[in-house]
Amino acid sequence: MKDVAALARVSLGTVSNVLNRPERVLPETRQRVEQAMADLGFVRNEAARHLRSGRSRSLAYVMLDAANPFFTDVAAGIEEAAEESLFSLYMCNSGNRADREAGYLSHLVEQRVQGILVTPLDPEAEHLAAVARRGTPLVIVDRTTRDESLCSVAVDDVLGGTLAVEHLLDRGHQRIAFVGGPESIGQVRDRLEGARRGLAAAEASDITVIATEATTVREGRMAGERLLGLAGRKRPTAAFCANDLLALGLLQQVVASGLRVPDDLAIVGYDDIYFAGAAAVPLTSVRQPRHVLGRRAAELVMDEAANPDHIHQQVVLLPELVARTSTLG
Amino acid sequence: MKDVAALARVSLGTVSNVLNRPERVLPETRQRVEQAMADLGFVRNEAARHLRSGRSRSLAYVMLDAANPFFTDVAAGIEEAAEESLFSLYMCNSGNRADREAGYLSHLVEQRVQGILVTPLDPEAEHLAAVARRGTPLVIVDRTTRDESLCSVAVDDVLGGTLAVEHLLDRGHQRIAFVGGPESIGQVRDRLEGARRGLAAAEASDITVIATEATTVREGRMAGERLLGLAGRKRPTAAFCANDLLALGLLQQVVASGLRVPDDLAIVGYDDIYFAGAAAVPLTSVRQPRHVLGRRAAELVMDEAANPDHIHQQVVLLPELVARTSTLG
DNA sequence: TTGTATGCGTTATCAA
DNA sequence: TTGATAACGCATACAA
Numbered sequence: 102m103k104d105v106a107a108l109a110r111v112s113l114g115t116v117s118n119v120l121n122r123p124e125r126v127l128p129e130t131r132q133r134v135e136q137a138m139a140d141l142g143f144v145r146n147e148a149a150r151h152l153r154s155g156r157s158r159s160l161a162y163v164m165l166d167a168a169n170p171f172f173t174d175v176a177a178g179i180e181e182a183a184e185e186s187l188f189s190l191y192m193c194n195s196g197n198r199a200d201r202e203a204g205y206l207s208h209l210v211e212q213r214v215q216g217i218l219v220t221p222l223d224p225e226a227e228h229l230a231a232v233a234r235r236g237t238p239l240v241i242v243d244r245t246t247r248d249e250s251l252c253s254v255a256v257d258d259v260l261g262g263t264l265a266v267e268h269l270l271d272r273g274h275q276r277i278a279f280v281g282g283p284e285s286i287g288q289v290r291d292r293l294e295g296a297r298r299g300l301a302a303a304e305a306s307d308i309t310v311i312a313t314e315a316t317t318v319r320e321g322r323m324a325g326e327r328l329l330g331l332a333g334r335k336r337p338t339a340a341f342c343a344n345d346l347l348a349l350g351l352l353q354q355v356v357a358s359g360l361r362v363p364d365d366l367a368i369v370g371y372d373d374i375y376f377a378g379a380a381a382v383p384l385t386s387v388r389q390p391r392h393v394l395g396r397r398a399a400e401l402v403m404d405e406a407a408n409p410d411h412i413h414q415q416v417v418l419l420p421e422l423v424a425r426t427s428t429l430g
Numbered sequence: 431m432k433d434v435a436a437l438a439r440v441s442l443g444t445v446s447n448v449l450n451r452p453e454r455v456l457p458e459t460r461q462r463v464e465q466a467m468a469d470l471g472f473v474r475n476e477a478a479r480h481l482r483s484g485r486s487r488s489l490a491y492v493m494l495d496a497a498n499p500f501f502t503d504v505a506a507g508i509e510e511a512a513e514e515s516l517f518s519l520y521m522c523n524s525g526n527r528a529d530r531e532a533g534y535l536s537h538l539v540e541q542r543v544q545g546i547l548v549t550p551l552d553p554e555a556e557h558l559a560a561v562a563r564r565g566t567p568l569v570i571v572d573r574t575t576r577d578e579s580l581c582s583v584a585v586d587d588v589l590g591g592t593l594a595v596e597h598l599l600d601r602g603h604q605r606i607a608f609v610g611g612p613e614s615i616g617q618v619r620d621r622l623e624g625a626r627r628g629l630a631a632a633e634a635s636d637i638t639v640i641a642t643e644a645t646t647v648r649e650g651r652m653a654g655e656r657l658l659g660l661a662g663r664k665r666p667t668a669a670f671c672a673n674d675l676l677a678l679g680l681l682q683q684v685v686a687s688g689l690r691v692p693d694d695l696a697i698v699g700y701d702d703i704y705f706a707g708a709a710a711v712p713l714t715s716v717r718q719p720r721h722v723l724g725r726r727a728a729e730l731v732m733d734e735a736a737n738p739d740h741i742h743q744q745v746v747l748l749p750e751l752v753a754r755t756s757t758l759g
Numbered sequence: 760t761t762g763t764a765t766g767c768g769t770t771a772t773c774a775a
Numbered sequence: 776t777t778g779a780t781a782a783c784g785c786a787t788a789c790a791a
């Protein structure tokens with residue numbers, strides 16, 4: 102700015118005014134200053150700029166796994182809301198690693214972003230609340246926390262599990278499998294719990310649990326092998342998977358075995374990622390309102406940043422079942 | 431820092447030393463300062479910090495479409511390289527919109543990130559070179575540019591097209607279709623060009639082009655309808671798709687029509703995204719070295735940032751064919 | 760309408 | 776080993 106001022110033969114303050122309150126400065130002076138900025142290729146330094154005001158106009162989303170389309174869809178929802186309020190969104194990928202999550206979090210706090218959204222490995226982790234205590238609003242996305250000093254937005258996974266099983270019961274299935282694990286993941290637990298409730302309400306028999314070590318396509322394939330290996334009259338006629346990746350793996354294994362979906366095995370996934378609908382046999386899935394999830398979270402974090410009377414909320418959204426060929430035939 | 435200094439009864443400089451050169455300060459003084467920082471919940475202000483040094487230790491990747499798994503894989507490669515050099519990576523999503531791309535770019539320049547990686551809508555756009563001219567290193571990812579004042583890393587799409595067609599010819603196919611479009615996309619053009627070269631080298635007949643309006647699953651489905659509608663003896667026995675999304679759409683349409691892959695139609699995709707291998711009929715695809723693409727780009731941008739003797743390079747990587755069930759049966 | 764002076768939070772230089 | 780002080784680039788209050 103100093104150079105610009107010199108070249109335009111005005112003072113520093115005038116350059117600043119051209120930048121921030123152009124109406125205050127005489128059109129011809131402004132012209133001169135703007136010309137000087139162009140000649141010098143001047144770029145305002147945001148860091149210095151917000152040194153005074155304290156904060157930059159940006160949000161950040163620390164996501165658990167950027168390669169999982171579910172989270173990129175959530176991010177799209179966040180971005181929509183952010184853009185409407187003229188915020189920029191920076192995305193960081195913790196890649197399921199606690200050290201990276203912590204690293205990004207502290208970096209972002211040091212950067213003085215306006216607010217942080219995060220899908221954490223462990224929603225009860227101490228360092229999350231610490232961020233908020235240090236003055237950067239933080240909202241937990243797609244997870245719930247017992248900590249009431251934090252906002253969170255999540256989806257009712259128990260209900261989702263019940264919806265899935267009810268749909269299968271409606272379609273006439275009696276022997277139903279649940280594919281998912283490990284149960285240390287709260288969402289897996291909840292979805293299974295929901296499934297059990299659905300069966301109990303219908304006074305049907307219990308569910309066959311095919312435990313997996315992760316919620317990946319690969320694990321879905323392996324679960325498929327085990328499932329298809331079960332003796333004929335014990336073999337379930339339908340499977341409810343803890344997420345779509347598992348369901349896609351299961352589908353692959355079933356097709357590779359020469360069996361058909363849904364005739365030989367009906368499949369319900371969870372999340373309704375884009376590739377569920379795009380699968381060779383379009384997958385029935387429990388859809389989480391991903392966009393709304395992101396949007397609400399962004400709105401909460403912006404409110405917390407701007408509104409002194411902000412009240413922390415734990416928002417729970419409702420899932421919805423999307424029926425497709427994999428259960429309808 | 432002032433408050434910390436007061437509480438610890440030391441000077442500002444000492445607090446700074448504890449932060450930056452702890453070995454210079456007496457263990458017991460250090461203790462006292464650290465205690466004070468903890469008590470006050472002190473967080474160092476990055477903005478102010480880099481006001482002196484001029485730059486922050488972070489890179490940014492402006493991606494074309496965060497929902498496309500291809501780009502998240504590239505991002506993972508970037509992040510790997512960045513992390514090794516202790517850089518943080520911030521991702522921004524232009525979502526195929528020129529205004530957002532420009533917005534993020536200028537924001538990042540104002541933020542004084544160390545370097546920017548970008549997969550642009552238009553690799554020849556003036557504002558890309560402008561960023562570099564203003565002093566922020568910028569590398570173009572997965573696109574080539576004629577501008578030699580910029581580094582770029584891309585993959586040889588012509589070769590990729592040739593690989594795909596050669597594979598199909600090897601498998602005995604004579605009537606081959608190309609599914610893709612619009613030709614305004616350089617990559618689509620190159621892949622088709624490569625396919626034609628492969629056919630020409632084998633003195634085979636020309637390719638049947640099924641033009642699409644975008645490279646999406648939906649367009650792939652529609653292309654499938656048209657393809658399957660062709661008269662029996664004119665109908666191609668194999669299709670090469672400009673990317674995997676098209677291929678997945680085509681696969682879906684073929685399966686829905688009760689035909690089989692590869693018996694009735696062999697399919698080759700492009701990109702080898704994760705969901706290609708995870709499809710019900712695992713998809714043969716041309717794999718771009720996504721990780722390496724990201725990694726090389728990150729290395730280039732960091733070199734440009736740190737090395738005054740940096741020489742701009744246009745790196746071209748080689749693709750590779752991954753054969754799976756959709757052509758092997 | 761324009762200029763001057765001060766402060767934002769930190770690092771670095773130099774003196775003590 | 777520690778302290779005092781001048782930058783860094785900009786915004787703002789106030790004076791001219």
